[in-house]
Amino acid sequence: MISPVIQEEATGCGIASVANIVGKTYPEMKAIANGLGIYADDTALWSDTQYVRTLLKNEGIATSDNEIPFTTWDNLPDTALLAIKHHQEDGKDFWHWVVFKRIDGNAMVIDSAAYLDSNTRTDFGEMTPKWFIKVSLLHESSFDA
Template sequence: MKPVIQEETTGCGIAAVANILGKSYAEMKAIANAMGIYASDTSLWSDTQYVRHLLAHSGVETSAEEIPFSSWEALPDQALLSIKHHQEGGKDYWHWVVFIRSETGACVLDSASYLDENIRTDFSQMQPKWFIQVFD
């Protein structure tokens, strides 16, 4: 598994969807841009509808609501997680990552370009607030 790395500072939503769909960042960015979705739009990391729309466009179903995070063990086999929550001007923002559980174990695909390792298992270091289940 080779995680997609975001090529723009604010491209975590595009990269997360690319990780789920098995596409490159450039491929996913082209699809997103054709749909009027751009990494430079801060709504991409402050509104869940953009990633939902990108996934639905490719036939991938997601949970209708954000589900509060309770534990790593309680997560479904695939989910979009919101981490690094913060507020700017009274508006919530976060960083998108992808949680995957398989027969080889669980990990988080984190597209941040500054990380030494983008396949993360340092679960105690991540503080998810909620998740969106991704159905196969």
């Protein structure tokens, strides 16, 4: 059973998503992020991928070099950061971070949004990912993407 980390700030989805990948609490991950100069109220956290990449690398997690366009749920790796709710404001891209996990063949999305009834989602038709970042432990093989 997965116990999702819920974001404690309206704009903390990136911090919560990394916490969901590495198994830390939101306050633990927020303290690490703040120590690296990353803050939830910085809108760049959900308009620039470098911040979550930095957090993941700090925790021993490698990421694909590029954002990979989403095609189908079946084509996702076993763990990925997904960009959903993609939109533009003043010509700048923004999105909501969620985590895709496949465990023993069962696919789910861990969505840290506090307003959800369930943060472990399988309502794939309701989500429209634009792209994803593949994540893996650093000692695993490098990515093709």
